[in-house]
Amino acid sequence: MFPAAAHRVAPVVNVFSTVVMIFALTMAAPLVVSLIYDDAALLMYDEAIAITFIAGVIMRLTTMHRRRELLPRDGFLLVFMVWTILPAFATLPLLFYIDNLSFTDAYFETVSGITTTGATVLSNLDQLPPSINFWRCELVWLGGMGLIVLAVAILPLLGVGGMQLYKAETPGPMKDTKLTPRITETAKGLWLVYSGITVACIISYWLAGMTWFDAVCHAFTTMGLGAFSTHDSSYGFFNSPLIEGVAIVFMLIAGMNFATHFLAWRESNPRPYRADPEAGMFVLVTLASCVMIAVYLWLNGVYPEFMTALRYASFNTVSIATTTGYSNTDFNLWPAFAPLWMLFLCCFASSSGSTGGGIKMVRAELLVRQGLREMVKLVHPSAQVPVKLGGRVVPNQIVFAVLAFMSIYGACVTAMTFLLLVTGVDFITAFSAVIACINNTGPGLNQVGPATTYAILTDFQTWVCTIAMLLGRLELFALLIIFTPAFWRR
Numbered sequence: 001m002f003p004a005a006a007h008r009v010a011p012v013v014n015v016f017s018t019v020v021m022i023f024a025l026t027m028a029a030p031l032v033v034s035l036i037y038d039d040a041a042l043l044m045y046d047e048a049i050a051i052t053f054i055a056g057v058i059m060r061l062t063t064m065h066r067r068r069e070l071l072p073r074d075g076f077l078l079v080f081m082v083w084t085i086l087p088a089f090a091t092l093p094l095l096f097y098i099d100n101l102s103f104t105d106a107y108f109e110t111v112s113g114i115t116t117t118g119a120t121v122l123s124n125l126d127q128l129p130p131s132i133n134f135w136r137c138e139l140v141w142l143g144g145m146g147l148i149v150l151a152v153a154i155l156p157l158l159g160v161g162g163m164q165l166y167k168a169e170t171p172g173p174m175k176d177t178k179l180t181p182r183i184t185e186t187a188k189g190l191w192l193v194y195s196g197i198t199v200a201c202i203i204s205y206w207l208a209g210m211t212w213f214d215a216v217c218h219a220f221t222t223m224g225l226g227a228f229s230t231h232d233s234s235y236g237f238f239n240s241p242l243i244e245g246v247a248i249v250f251m252l253i254a255g256m257n258f259a260t261h262f263l264a265w266r267e268s269n270p271r272p273y274r275a276d277p278e279a280g281m282f283v284l285v286t287l288a289s290c291v292m293i294a295v296y297l298w299l300n301g302v303y304p305e306f307m308t309a310l311r312y313a314s315f316n317t318v319s320i321a322t323t324t325g326y327s328n329t330d331f332n333l334w335p336a337f338a339p340l341w342m343l344f345l346c347c348f349a350s351s352s353g354s355t356g357g358g359i360k361m362v363r364a365e366l367l368v369r370q371g372l373r374e375m376v377k378l379v380h381p382s383a384q385v386p387v388k389l390g391g392r393v394v395p396n397q398i399v400f401a402v403l404a405f406m407s408i409y410g411a412c413v414t415a416m417t418f419l420l421l422v423t424g425v426d427f428i429t430a431f432s433a434v435i436a437c438i439n440n441t442g443p444g445l446n447q448v449g450p451a452t453t454y455a456i457l458t459d460f461q462t463w464v465c466t467i468a469m470l471l472g473r474l475e476l477f478a479l480l481i482i483f484t485p486a487f488w489r490r
Contacts, residue, residue: 008488010066012077013059016085019078020056023086024049026142030093030135039129041097048092055089073487080482083474087111093135098122104459108466113139115473116355118227118325118442119465121455125232130213133230137217143473144224144355145194145258193262198223201250208242222250225355227325227442234450235315235328244315244328255282255322257353277390278351278361285361286321286349290314293338300335313338321345323357325442325450332449339445343432346441357440357472359409365389366402408476412468413438419464425457433457437468 031045070078090113091106098106105121112119113136125133198219205215214230221228231237235244253261256279263272273279294306294313303309312329319326320342331339348364350356366389373385386393413434420430425447432444433454443450448457454465471479481487 008074009077010063011068011070012074012081014063014067015070016078016081017056017059017063019082020059020086020089021053023089024052024056026138027052027093027135029138030131033134034129034131037130039131041093041129041131044093044096045131047096048089051092052089076478076481076487079474079478083111083114083470083479087114090114090135090139093132097129097132102459104462105455108454108462109136110139111466111469112442113137113226113228114143115440115469116140116143116224116226116323116357117437117440117469117472118221118225119437119448119454119469120228120442121453121462123232123453123455125230126237128230130230133228134213134217136228137220137230140224140226140228141198141220142224143226144254145190189262189266190258193258193265194223196265197250197253197261201246204246204250205243208246209240210238210243218247219250222247222324223254223355225251225254225322225324225350225357226440227319227327229326235326239328241311244311247326248315248318251318251322251324251326252283252286254324255286255350255354255356257351258355259353260351275390276351277365281365282349282351282361286318286345289321289341289345290317293317293341296338297334302334317342317345320441320443321349322354323350323439323441325436327443327450330449330451332445332451343435343441343445346439347435357438359406362389363402363405366394366399367406369394370399370403405476408480409438412471412476416464416468420461423458423461425461433461433465434468437465438472440469440472 027045027049031049034042034045087107087110090110091103094101094106094109095103109121118140201219201222202215205219206212210218217230227234235247257276260272260276260279264270290313294310297303297313298306298309303312315328316331323346347358348361350358350360352360352362366387369387369389373387376385377383387399388394416434417431420433421427429444429446429448432446433448436442436444436448448454454462457465
């Protein structure tokens with residue numbers, strides 16, 4: 001068993017070493033920020049870059065003799081290593097600079113960033129060196145499209161195929177759709193669109209009144225749909241309806257399938273948005289929920305004027321529904337229906353192929369259609385009723401895969417909620433923390449609400465939430481499959 005496992009792991013480690021060395025270079029960005037602002041964290045990046053890069057070199061040298069073309073299942077192992085080991089290297093600047101920060105909390109913070117969850121254990125963000133805040137936000141941006149997608153644009157130069165990696169990393173059930181004939185061109189195209197929209201977001205934030213530094217950091221986390229901010233009060237710090245409006249627009253854009261954005265850009269035509277079976281429903285459900293919650297808050301006297309209620313309802317609802325996690329007020333204090341509905345939305349509202357989390361709108365639509373089909377078959381047992389999405393018949397194997405995914409999703413939420421409950425956490429805190437983490441949303445309710453941090457959790461509770469974030473980001477199967485005996489058999 002051990003030689004077989006070594007034969008499987010070594011070639012993947014060889015490829016992973018390249019990803020580690022590339023990741024080390026991404027720390028040069030906060031190093032430059034530290035030089036510009038002359039902040040106190042300057043020396044931390046020199047050490048972090050050196051340690052990370054040397055670790056990559058060592059991994060590469062020790063596995064050179066095991067190089068080979070990766071097999072399809074190797075893609076899952078590489079994805080697993082990227083999303084679990086890279087955050088450990090990402091902790092180095094935080095551990096070197098922040099006194100008394102444990103590895104558990106630092107790892108939670110970096111996993112939260114790279115999985116685009118946006119939950120934090122840190123406070124006094126306004127007093128942190130600019131480069132530390134920039135590093136946190138950069139992690140969200142990198143994690144948004146996925147470091148693997150970035151890597152597959154480079155790996156073919158090293159003689160390593162990329163399609164198996166892309167299929168292991170790509171979220172959502174529709175993994176076999178090719179945007180361009182070659183996966184390398186697909187990765188480059190996605191990153192081009194992602195980067196272009198990010199630049200537009202930066203400029204929009206700056207024009208709306210942010211400083212350039214805040215504009216860059218918040219554009220990174222807006223496009224990555226992860227709620228890291230440079231301020232403890234998040235968007236409440238700016239208290240600007242215009243800035244919130246910019247955030248709403250770009251959160252909605254980031255919540256859509258980037259393949260759709262890519263196709264619309266390549267064709268210079270909005271037709272792909274009309275053809276996308278998720279886009280219309282995503283926008284409709286999210287915006288309708290904004291109006292519904294605004295009316296609810298207004299009628300319950302939370303805000304005396306409807307427009308004020310609409311402002312706060314729209315920003316926070318879009319933020320949570322897209323699994324971003326920003327806040328401009330403590331919605332934990334609203335009547336229970338509103339925040340619970342927002343958490344319900346984060347479970348499914350964002351599109352597959354977006355930077356959002358949750359089960360994705362396409363799975364929710366398939367579940368509804370499958371339910372309707374079963375009701376029709378109860379009345380007409382002999383009827384042949386196909387499940388259709390976007391006018392096309394969905395194969396039964398995809399429907400069954402979605403049902404299996406939902407079963408595992410429900411089991412994971414239940415198990416991790418009970419794990420937190422057994423440690424003494426109240427139900428609302430435990431359940432909302434698990435929902436917020438497995439859907440990569442960030443803030444929950446009660447003790448982990450938007451006005452607090454996850455620092456109140458014990459180490460065990462923090463690791464439960466960390467695992468939930470990883471499960472959600474890798475959409476359950478890509479992580480759980482590594483722990484099955486079948487995966488390790490020849």
